[in-house]
Amino acid sequence: MITYHPQRLAAALHIADVNRLAVETSVMGTKALVTIYPHDPLARVILADPEMLVMDARGRIWIGRYHNGRPSLLRLYDPASGSAQRLLLFGTTGAGKSTAGQIILAAMKRSGIAVLYADLKGGQSAPEAFGQAGPGLDGNVAWRVTTQEGTMAQLRTTWLTMMDRQERYARLGRSKFLRDRPDPLIYQIIDEANRLLEKGAPYRDEATFYIKDIGRTGRSLGVGIGLFAQAGHLEEMGGSDTLRAMLKEGEVVLLRWTSSMMKQLVTDGLLPAGQVLAPIPKYAGEVDLVSQFDEEHDDSDLPGTQGTAYNVNGRYPTSKMRFWNIGSSEPTEGLDPEVLDLYGPGAPPEIEEDAWGLIGDAYCQRLDGMEAYRAVFPEPEEDEDGEGGGKKKSGGGAKAAPSPVPAAAAKPKARTLRDRIQSVLDAHDDPLDALQILELVNADGGRAVKLGSVRNTLTAIRN
Ligand SMILES: Nc1ncnc2c1ncn2[C@@H]1O[C@H](COP(=O)(O)OP(=O)(O)O)[C@@H](O)[C@H]1O
Ligand SMILES: [Mg+2]
Structure with missing residues (x-):
């Protein structure tokens, strides 16, 4: 079995910038492929055309590329079994979860997927992912909420839509979800999901219930779920074994982590024990020691590694990949026009009209906060x-x-x-x-x- 220590290997090979070194191991751990690049191969990962985000015939979207130039794909739908997926994006603050999320959300809009997006950072995570104000109107997701209550309203709406489909499909004698015949694939996405699920969070138990049930039953009804979280809170997110099992079967993308996070992910079975993933450093480039006696030294900022990740359920789980580098290079005053271009103009796909009567005002009027909550949870x-x-x-x-x-x-x-x-x-x-x-x-x-x-x-x- 091949085991290695990424930093030691880099030192032995006299490579000062670990980002130039790529090590992949086979699943059995009996083979390893070591590649040394003259420059950081993931320094620039450019999306040539937003059209490339559209889901392919096998239900996968192209989210970025591996160090060796191969495309990194994320499955949103499995046409063979008619099932939606469970997505998990883990990483520490600033690792690039929300930005990666925008790539996924834009791909969803372009692929005809109806999205309910909850941003528990009050809407700051992905401002360009604004929701519609009502049916048929412009927006980048069908419904965006920014509060805990709004998130609960969304979860219940998603759950009711799922139940409605279950009934309707049973009447039609269908055992599988058929995409866009007539209903769209739906995704419930929760950014900063840890804020909803951590101990002491106001709706923790109810939220866990809905997430579990959507994860369990939604797959075959074309209803998927995606959670973006700081995995340090994973123990708190794994309050129930069923939730943990659900997470384990999901499509997991791991962005930069902290050491406690990594331990937790392995303990919780989200990552196979023994699989070595070289850590993702915060900065790219050589980090040198500077003595107080050094007259000259370069103290310009090193480039960051945001968006670098392991696509754990992808084709190459031990290969480093990077999400497309998106957005303007300088922060913009308002919404970033380059990010808006990813989504494209116009109205996003919406939940089918068949379900509107059941799901009610919270969705139809795109409410948020207590108002949304009251509309779906009768007193x-x-x-x-x-x-x-x-x-x-x-x-x-x-x-x-x-x-x-x-x-x-x-x-x-x-x-x-x-x-x-x-x-x-x-x-x-x-x-x-x-x-x-x-x-x-x-x-x-x-x-x-x-x-x-x-x-x-x-x-x-x-x-
Ligand atoms: N794929 C990416 N392309 C361009 N910039 C990125 C990317 N991912 C992250 N960044 C930069 O890093 C910052 C932090 O990323 P963010 O997605 O907010 O992290 P997180 O949600 O994990 O806290 C962003 O403001 C952005 O400037
Ligand atoms: Mg974020």
Whole structure:
């Protein structure tokens, strides 16, 4: 088995700039390929034409290139199985997650993918990824939110859309998602996902539930999910094993990390143990020691390595790649015109109209904050069974949804626990245990119930 220490190898080969050295190992670890470049091969990675971002026939987008010039591809869709993917972008602050995210979002817009984008840095992460103000209007994503509440509204909207598709496809006798026939591929993207999922975050448990369920059920319904996060918080993001398992099966891209992050990723099984990935230094170029007695030294800034990454599920997991270098070289006053060009003009793809009745105002009016939250999560009901008392407000998003839509979304209040459990069972093919049913029932927007009641009702249903 070949093991090596990147820095020691560079020193032994008298290479002062480790970025000139590329080491790849085979999966078995029995072979290694060492390439020494005269200059940093990833110094300039230029996207010749935004049209190159369009998804290919095999569902992959071209996100950048490897040190050896080969294209680095990211799968968004698998036409053979009709499945959407789970994307994970990990890296420390400043590693280039949000910028890489813009490349992916632009590729999605150009490829006919409807995107719900939550930026938990208040909209600062990717200002050019602005959302539509309403159906048919210009925007670079279908719906952008910048608050925790807005993110929860998006997650629920994505989940309801997924449930709606499940029903509709079942009626059509379809077992697979067929892209754009008639529904578009949808992605729910959350930038700074750690802020939503870390301990103490206000919606941690609910968010975990939705992410898990979208990750589990959305694939075959054309609903994908993407999380961008500082992986140092991974332990906090892995609060549940199911979430961890979901992350593990995702398309993982690893940007510059810290040592604690790397350990965490391996412990959590997101990266294969024993696989050596040479660290990504913060700066490119030779870093020399300067003594106080050195009269002359060059203290100009070294170029950064932002956007350099390992595409862990790509063709060459141990090869360094770099995302396209995008945007103007100097910071711009407002939105960066070069980034806007990546997306191209006009309206982005949107969620299918079939689902609008169910998903309601939060999406249709592109709300954010508490307003969005209230539109999709009906307030708890005062009286026990809610018979007839449920319609106090009009236009209340999901509440106004017509039946025969699935999963309790339509009129959560006027339903008995038995109805609610039945919809959960109907919506899921896999066997569920009582705890999972409890979780799903409690997430349907109706009043919270206890495990005991679920168990009792299950017994009643069984009989
Ligand atoms: N692919 C890229 N092309 C050009 N500049 C980049 C790229 N990735 C990162 N950068 C630069 O690095 C800075 C930090 O990147 P950002 O995407 O905000 O990192 P993160 O989201 O991981 O904190 C950006 O403002 C940008 O100037
Ligand atoms: Mg960011």
